[in-house]
Amino acid sequence: MILEIAQYLSEKKLAVMLANPMVMVMNFFEFMSFVVGLIYWKKFKNSYLKWFILFLGYNFLNEIVAAVFYVFEWVKYSNIIFFNFRYLIYFVLLFSLFYGQLSNQKFKRATLGLLIVWLVIYAYWFFTNTIWIHFALIPGIVGGFFLMGIILLYFVESINQRSVSGIQTDFFTYLSLGLLLESVVQLPVLITIFVGWSQLTDATDVRNTFFNTIKQVSHIASCFMYLVFMYGFYRSKGPELIY
Secondary structure (H helix, E strand, C coil): CHHHHHHHHHHHHHHHHHHCHHHHHHHHHHHHHHHHHHHCHHHHCCCCHHHHHHHHHHHHHHHHHHHHHHHCCCCCCCCHHHHHHHHHHHHHHHHHHHHHHCCCHHHHHHHHHHHHHHHHHHHHHHHHCCCCCCCCHHHHHHHHHHHHHHHHHHHHHHHHHCCHHHHHCCHHHHHHHHHHHHHHHHHHHHHHHHHCHHHCCCCCCCHHHHHHHHHHHHHHHHHHHHHHHHHHHHHCCHHHHCC
């Protein structure tokens, strides 16, 4: 009986993994970005960017644990709570990192203001929804647009105050490029999937192919983002990252 159960779970897990191999590829690059960050840990150990490296490890582990809970059906409804909680860590960390990196006081106040507004939105969503059933769509979308705005502030400040060589050796340049690349693709996909795809009830609907295709595109964008992070860990200089 135990062997039969183990075989059933193994087959189910394999089916889930093979159904979307692009997710496996994305998770590989995600894990490798964490590994590369650890390799160059000495560069960043005296800066707040060490928390970003640790976040990459948490993010990968969160994906794996969420997948295990889904496959073994250890949650009653879905594993969506793992991703809802991740949003809180993700946006607070990134907003805080850019706040610490910016030197223009107006830009810093703007970043802090956006963080406070986002926290209010997240708190409202948290207390008005069931976190293990409902996906934090609004906090995710708003946070993504806020983050793009903050990244643009960082680029404006960098162009006005720093040399080209200084920009090229700053990890925040690569962090910003990677995040901007993913956000430009991910936000429209996120809105389309949860507003459009979630409304389809017929598995044979031809629109399923379209939605699945754009979802794969978002995974590809994430892969490129992690590649940018890996190159940034290698290319950047540690001393410029110390606060």
